[in-house]
Amino acid sequence: xxxxATETKDAVREDGPGPVLEVTGLDVHYGRGRxxxxxxxxxxxxxxxxxxxxxxGETGSGKSTLARTVLGLVPASAGSIRIAGEDVSGYGPRQWxxxxxxxxxxxxxxxxxxxxxxxxxxxxxxxxxxxxxxVRREEAALRARSFLDRVHLTTDLLARLPGELSGGxxxxxxxxxxxxxxxxxxxxxxxxxxxxxxxxxQVLEILKELRASGVALVFISHDLGSVxxxxxRIAVLHQGELVETGTAHEVVNQPxxxxxxxxxxxxxxxxxxxxxxxxxxxLRALLSA
Amino acid sequence: xxxxxxxxxTSRPADAAEKTFDAPGTTDVPATEPVLALHDVRxxxxxxxxxxxxGVTFELTPGKAVGIVGExxxxxxxxxxxxxxxxxxxFEVAGGRIDLxxxxxxxxxxxxxxxxxxxxxxxxxxxPASYLNPAIKVGAQxxxxxxxxxxxxxxxxxxxxxxxxxxxxxxxxxxxxGQYPYELSGGMLQRVLIAAAIAVEPRALVADEATTALxxxxxxxxxxLLAELRERTGLALxxxxxxxxxxxxxxxxxxxxxxxxxxxxxxxxxVLHDPQHDYTRLLIAEHDSYGLDKFLAPKEAS
Numbered sequence: 072x073x074x075x076a077t078e079t080k081d082a083v084r085e086d087g088p089g090p091v092l093e094v095t096g097l098d099v100h101y102g103r104g105r106x107x108x109x110x111x112x113x114x115x116x117x118x119x120x121x122x123x124x125x126x127x128g129e130t131g132s133g134k135s136t137l138a139r140t141v142l143g144l145v146p147a148s149a150g151s152i153r154i155a156g157e158d159v160s161g162y163g164p165r166q167w168x169x170x171x172x173x174x175x176x177x178x179x180x181x182x183x184x185x186x187x188x189x190x191x192x193x194x195x196x197x198x199x200x201x202x203x204x205x206v207r208r209e210e211a212a213l214r215a216r217s218f219l220d221r222v223h224l225t226t227d228l229l230a231r232l233p234g235e236l237s238g239g240x241x242x243x244x245x246x247x248x249x250x251x252x253x254x255x256x257x258x259x260x261x262x263x264x265x266x267x268x269x270x271x272x273q274v275l276e277i278l279k280e281l282r283a284s285g286v287a288l289v290f291i292s293h294d295l296g297s298v299x300x301x302x303x304r305i306a307v308l309h310q311g312e313l314v315e316t317g318t319a320h321e322v323v324n325q326p327x328x329x330x331x332x333x334x335x336x337x338x339x340x341x342x343x344x345x346x347x348x349x350x351x352x353x354l355r356a357l358l359s360a
Numbered sequence: 361x362x363x364x365x366x367x368x369x370t371s372r373p374a375d376a377a378e379k380t381f382d383a384p385g386t387t388d389v390p391a392t393e394p395v396l397a398l399h400d401v402r403x404x405x406x407x408x409x410x411x412x413x414x415g416v417t418f419e420l421t422p423g424k425a426v427g428i429v430g431e432x433x434x435x436x437x438x439x440x441x442x443x444x445x446x447x448x449x450x451f452e453v454a455g456g457r458i459d460l461x462x463x464x465x466x467x468x469x470x471x472x473x474x475x476x477x478x479x480x481x482x483x484x485x486x487x488p489a490s491y492l493n494p495a496i497k498v499g500a501q502x503x504x505x506x507x508x509x510x511x512x513x514x515x516x517x518x519x520x521x522x523x524x525x526x527x528x529x530x531x532x533x534x535x536x537x538g539q540y541p542y543e544l545s546g547g548m549l550q551r552v553l554i555a556a557a558i559a560v561e562p563r564a565l566v567a568d569e570a571t572t573a574l575x576x577x578x579x580x581x582x583x584x585l586l587a588e589l590r591e592r593t594g595l596a597l598x599x600x601x602x603x604x605x606x607x608x609x610x611x612x613x614x615x616x617x618x619x620x621x622x623x624x625x626x627x628x629x630x631v632l633h634d635p636q637h638d639y640t641r642l643l644i645a646e647h648d649s650y651g652l653d654k655f656l657a658p659k660e661a662s
Contacts, residue, residue: 246562285401293576320655323656334577335579339576339605340653
């Protein structure tokens with residue numbers, strides 16, 4: 072995977088092998104005064120070039136906060152963030168906008184209807200990030216086509232509006248749009264949660280191909296199953312803290328933290344055993360203690 | 361497991377869970393007599409004059425759990441609603457028969473229905489918040505059910521409601537009693553709804569996508585709670601879900617529905633391990649392709 076990364080990405084060679092994302096001791100708070108609430112605490116996470124990391128968490132775990140903080144949409148109250156070697160911790164809104172505009176870091180959110188402009192054709196949506204960078208229209212259109220191909224969509228969709236596409240097609244357009252600026256890192260926040268199972272499988276396949284092409288991915292989800300097959304490593308968020316990080320295989324098969332064990336034991340599987348119930352009960356007691 | 365005729369169903373051996381059946385308040389009918397029995401139930405839409413559900417048959421004996429799985433529009437919710445006597449306006453049971461505690465529901469008057477609902481059969485649905493009044497404390501809403509249905513005085517009803525909130529494993533029942541719906545999480549609200557549903561000790565509970573909107577750990581908590589209620593009180597369950605694994609988790613028998621038709625029906629273990637219909641195979645394959653099972657060590661070798 073790293074060899075594929077160095078072959079396809081010149082940028083990787085320029086910057087050396089350092090992580091594309093280094094998050095250290097990240098704290099995020101919402102609200103102020105008495106209503107001040109901690110959303111993330113002491114989160115430390117490195118992503119190597121071309122690496123796919125799954126971040127697992129349930130409602131209120133802080134997983135979307137993590138995504139939004141790394142994209143500069145939510146300010147951190149402590150800790151540091153480095154993106155492709157650049158320390159962005161003290162950036163103001165304008166610097167963040169410039170950074171996002173350069174397209175080094177891109178994102179895909181859960182609901183493509185909300186992240187794609189409903190009045191722009193698919194082609195316009197795809198070329199827009201490139202035009203902002205000053206790429207000529209013809210060149211941009213050419214690249215848009217090639218990226219549409221990367222997500223297995225045909226060019227006859229280019230003239231359509233997002234509303235005329237299926238949910239799965241729209242999400243694939245969002246992925247293509249995130250890729251056109253050839254980012255080093257794509258943050259995906261619940262990219263398959265709104266999709267039915269057939270589309271989910273398709274989008275997951277595309278993410279696997281992406282990983283092979285050298286882009287680093289942060290894949291945020293509440294669903295261990297969809298992350299387990301796509302990520303090299305998995306990080307587990309619980310109540311704003313990373314309680315466990317390991318290779319996907321380790322985390323799924325030798326979970327260490329009680330919360331990870333509960334999460335795994337709770338996932339609906341076709342092989343559930345009555346004994347699992349007592350185990351879950353014990354883990355719940357352990358976590359609430 | 362052959363394609364099912366109604367006759368093969370009644371001859372099913374009694375399952376193990378029935379042995380634990382000795383709950384108080386349910387002694388009027390022998391344990392083997394079904395609480396709920398559907399026989400070739402057909403539901404039509406009177407407006408379009410189309411048959412939507414093409415014959416559903418199952419028997420729910422005390423302590424048993426039957427699962428109905430299928431995609432949206434497969435008729436699983438309509439089937440449940442028919443059994444609860446709450447079909448949407450222009451739908452009707454046009455064929456077959458539904459017996460609730462031995463009585464054909466077609467013969468029930470509205471007043472008899474009111475007596476049966478809550479006391480014999482009850483239900484929990486997907487979105488708990490929409491079944492609670494946002495302006496009334498949750499405890500009072502449960503207590504009201506108890507006052508009306510069991511004729512208890514205010515104070516006794518309150519005590520019983522707090523007891524029920526404890527029975528559904530809410531950590532601080534007294535506190536929750538005085539809270540408004542908006543103050544509770546989705547999992548807590550669903551527990552409150554279950555507490556209200558079991559308040560008058562029904563013999564059967566319909567859980568229609570009751571855990572679909574919840575996080576997995578909360579879903580498992582609710583499913584474990586239902587399993588516990590079933591063991592402890594002999595509560596019979598109808599579990600409806602689009603997720604085969606949720607049904608597999610709880611049920612002895614499963615019905616696979618598609619486009620209004622039961623395409624496969626049988627003992628859960630048998631259906632999961634030897635599916636006969638292509639649609640059942642598809643459901644299992646989909647689960648295998650993005651579910652967690654295939655990443656767990658034993659299967660990873662293959």
